[in-house]
Amino acid sequence: MEHARRFPTDPKEYKLCEEVGDGVSATVYKALCIPLNIEVAIKVLDLEKCSNDLDGIRREVQTMSLIDHPNLLRAYCSFTNGHQLWVIMPYMAAGSALHIMKTSFPDGFEEPVIATLLREVLKALVYLHSQGHIHRDVKAGNILIDTNGAVKLGDFGVSACMFDTGNRQRARNTFVGTPCWMAPEVMQQLHGYDYKADIWSFGITALELAHGHAPFSKYPPMKVLLMTLQNAPPGLDYERDKRFSKSFKDLVATCLVKDPRKRPSSEKLLKHSFFKHARTAEFLARSILDGLPPLGERFRTLKGKEADLLLSNKLGSESKEQLSQKEYIRGISGWNFNLEDLKNAAALIDNSNGTCHLDGVNSKFKDGLQEANEPENIYQGRANLVASARPEDEIQEVEDLDGALASSFPSRPLEALKSCFDVCGDDDPPTATDLREQPNMESTSPMQQFQQIENHKSANCNGESLERSASVPSNLVNSGSHKFLSGSLIPEHVLSPYRNVGNDPARNGHQKNTCNRNRSGPLFRQMKDPRAHLPVEPEEQSEGKVIQRRGRFQVTSDSIAQKEVISRLISSIEEISDAADASTTGSSQPSGVHFREKELQSYIANLQQSVTELAEEVQRLKLKNTQCIYNASPKITYCIFVSNQEEVLQDDGAAEPDVPQDDGGAADPEREVQAQDQSAIGKDGSEGEEEKREGVLQAGTNAKEKRIRKANSKYMGPEWAV
Numbered sequence: 001m002e003h004a005r006r007f008p009t010d011p012k013e014y015k016l017c018e019e020v021g022d023g024v025s026a027t028v029y030k031a032l033c034i035p036l037n038i039e040v041a042i043k044v045l046d047l048e049k050c051s052n053d054l055d056g057i058r059r060e061v062q063t064m065s066l067i068d069h070p071n072l073l074r075a076y077c078s079f080t081n082g083h084q085l086w087v088i089m090p091y092m093a094a095g096s097a098l099h100i101m102k103t104s105f106p107d108g109f110e111e112p113v114i115a116t117l118l119r120e121v122l123k124a125l126v127y128l129h130s131q132g133h134i135h136r137d138v139k140a141g142n143i144l145i146d147t148n149g150a151v152k153l154g155d156f157g158v159s160a161c162m163f164d165t166g167n168r169q170r171a172r173n174t175f176v177g178t179p180c181w182m183a184p185e186v187m188q189q190l191h192g193y194d195y196k197a198d199i200w201s202f203g204i205t206a207l208e209l210a211h212g213h214a215p216f217s218k219y220p221p222m223k224v225l226l227m228t229l230q231n232a233p234p235g236l237d238y239e240r241d242k243r244f245s246k247s248f249k250d251l252v253a254t255c256l257v258k259d260p261r262k263r264p265s266s267e268k269l270l271k272h273s274f275f276k277h278a279r280t281a282e283f284l285a286r287s288i289l290d291g292l293p294p295l296g297e298r299f300r301t302l303k304g305k306e307a308d309l310l311l312s313n314k315l316g317s318e319s320k321e322q323l324s325q326k327e328y329i330r331g332i333s334g335w336n337f338n339l340e341d342l343k344n345a346a347a348l349i350d351n352s353n354g355t356c357h358l359d360g361v362n363s364k365f366k367d368g369l370q371e372a373n374e375p376e377n378i379y380q381g382r383a384n385l386v387a388s389a390r391p392e393d394e395i396q397e398v399e400d401l402d403g404a405l406a407s408s409f410p411s412r413p414l415e416a417l418k419s420c421f422d423v424c425g426d427d428d429p430p431t432a433t434d435l436r437e438q439p440n441m442e443s444t445s446p447m448q449q450f451q452q453i454e455n456h457k458s459a460n461c462n463g464e465s466l467e468r469s470a471s472v473p474s475n476l477v478n479s480g481s482h483k484f485l486s487g488s489l490i491p492e493h494v495l496s497p498y499r500n501v502g503n504d505p506a507r508n509g510h511q512k513n514t515c516n517r518n519r520s521g522p523l524f525r526q527m528k529d530p531r532a533h534l535p536v537e538p539e540e541q542s543e544g545k546v547i548q549r550r551g552r553f554q555v556t557s558d559s560i561a562q563k564e565v566i567s568r569l570i571s572s573i574e575e576i577s578d579a580a581d582a583s584t585t586g587s588s589q590p591s592g593v594h595f596r597e598k599e600l601q602s603y604i605a606n607l608q609q610s611v612t613e614l615a616e617e618v619q620r621l622k623l624k625n626t627q628c629i630y631n632a633s634p635k636i637t638y639c640i641f642v643s644n645q646e647e648v649l650q651d652d653g654a655a656e657p658d659v660p661q662d663d664g665g666a667a668d669p670e671r672e673v674q675a676q677d678q679s680a681i682g683k684d685g686s687e688g689e690e691e692k693r694e695g696v697l698q699a700g701t702n703a704k705e706k707r708i709r710k711a712n713s714k715y716m717g718p719e720w721a722v
């Protein structure tokens with residue numbers, strides 16, 4: 001066994017041959033281990049560039065050194081070389097399944113090949129899960145294949161141990177992974193997630209291997225997130241999928257269930273009848289590796305394509321879709337997440353009371369709202385929707401929120417988005433609480449809601465007080481609801497900020513420029529349909545006439561009504577915001593506005609106070625943690641076991657009964673160090689003890705340093721004990 005040999009930890013003992021892969025964090029080289037005369041792959045991470053993710057690196061290296069399974073890519077050894085970390089691992093000469101597809105199978109593999117690849121990956125997952133790990137980045141780009149057809153799952157860069165941080169975390173909340181493969185619960189960040197997130201990614205990987213690309217792979221990340229949350233799960237039910245067996249379709253459908261509790265465990269999935277189609281490694285080598293150019297050459301070709309794409313993007317209009325495609329070709333995890341988009345969309349909603357804050361919205365966004373507000377544009381939007389509707393176009397252009405409301409980024413962006421777009425999993429039956437909170441929303445079709453809003457509008461357009469008109473129509477009133485629909489609603493006839501802009505050339509000009517943009521597409525999920533995966537006949541539609549259908553997606557008249565409802569809600573919120581602005585600039589407004597304004601201001605002040613307190617708390621905790629990196633060296637020796645405090649903070653502690661208890665599982669040096677700390681400073685974590693605790697920590701740093709070195713040495717080899 002190669003890994004039983006002692007691989008040197010001196011970079012001079014390796015000869016780098018060529019680059020064979022790159023990702024977000026690393027470049028991978030084919031190399032020769034000179035003394036052992038063995039080809040290896042070296043993953044080179046620049047620690048200076050990754051300095052804010054040392055914990056991630058620690059996880060990856062630690063996991064790679066501890067795992068021991070034929071289907072997992074383990075590390076022979078690792079060491080620092082200047083500011084780089086070198087991870088020495090087996091060289092998988094055929095590269096990743098993604099690379100192979102991109103070179104020779106652009107439309108995907110045949111079913112027996114897929115079954116063989118997936119079975120090997122699933123074996124790796126069964127092992128990982130039994131050890132308490134979630135991989136969190138299962139995808140074709142991380143399925144590595146050797147020339148003899150051996151398959152290994154690699155890239156533990158974002159893997160997580162369920163028992164990390166000594167806290168016996170039973171659910172994770174960190175927002176990591178690659179959007180197309182990311183499970184809805186990882187995106188939503190409502191209740192945390194567990195091993196089942198890997199099963200979702202596994203299902204997406206199955207589709208990727210079948211089609212040559214993952215569902216939604218050509219869209220920008222934000223769009224992918226919304227599509228995953230809003231649409232029915234993808235599956236193998238298009239015309240082109242006829243070639244696949246029933247058992248394959250069933251496997252995919254079993255994995256891609258939005259409710260993670262309804263997904264099987266990896267162990268159970270391994271018994272699925274689909275894997276009867278799996279063959280041997282030799283079969284794999286014969287069927288997909290024969291005639292394949294060497295990995296380095298393929299890598300250079302793909303790089304060339306990527307450069308061409310980049311060039312054409314620069315020459316032509318730079319489309320996000322093309323850029324996503326480029327990222328996809330590279331097969332990397334770190335899509336260029338536009339967190340600003342997330343922030344902006346999420347910041348629309350105040351989770352605690354459903355209030356929309358529109359102060360500070362930039363002109364682009366305001367104008368966008370204005371555009372949606374104008375009746376002619378609504379109909380323009382409708383016309384565009386009908387004319388150009390594609391399933392993908394059903395997603396609202398959330399990117400258009402650029403620059404708006406970036407000040408308060410919720411720690412769980414998609415939870416906030418959920419409030420905004422009602423993006424609950426389709427499989428989730430409404431809870432009793434949901435139904436209580438939305439007395440009429442579940443039982444009223446969007447069309448009816450729209451009608452009720454219209455009725456409310458006409459009831460109020462005769463000049464009733466603003467405060468009254470700012471309340472929600474009776475069908476939407478709900479003090480406890482956090483949904484967007486529970487926000488304030490002012491009929492546009494009462495107070496429309498845009499009724500007064502006739503003399504404002506800037507606004508009018510912008511309006512002219514933007515009126516052709518298409519903002520079509522429902523923001524609401526389709527109502528729960530237990531048969532969502534089946535083709536639906538027009539007469540079966542209970543929620544409006546189908547205007548256009550493609551695959552499993554459809555645009556109904558209700559979708560359009562939903563859009564109109566949203567447009568009007570946005571309009572109302574805008575009006576409140578403008579009314580508040582006007583009152584601060586001295587124009588006379590009904591007292592209700594002043595009251596509302598004060599209420600909002602005091603609410604904002606409270607929020608700011610809480611944020612400051614939380615920030616202080618985070619600082620304090622960070623300070624404690626950084627005690628052990630006080631001696632920061634270019635090598636990451638001391639940093640390597642610093643816990644990821646943010647994850648600890650995000651842990652909501654929700655107990656997941658089906659997750660096994662830590663019975664010692666995978667060794668966790670960090671926990672060991674923490675346990676020793678605990679005994680050194682006493683278990684009392686009360687506030688009165690804080691100063692004492694800090695003092696003991698200071699005094700104990702030398703001892704701690706030794707312990708960390710010892711733990712480094714024990715779990716990651718002597719070279720880590722530098």
Ligand SMILES: Nc1ncnc2c1ncn2[C@@H]1O[C@H](COP(=O)(O)OP(=O)(O)OP(=O)(O)O)[C@@H](O)[C@H]1O
Nearest residue numbers: 021022023024025026028041092096155157332333
């Ligand atoms: N042992 C190996 N043998 C051959 N090629 C490899 C090996 N490890 C990685 N590669 C190639 O290098 C690419 C990047 O490696 P890896 O995924 O580990 O880096 P990363 O920065 O973590 O990537 P990502 O962006 O996907 O997270 C892989 O997609 C694969 O094509």
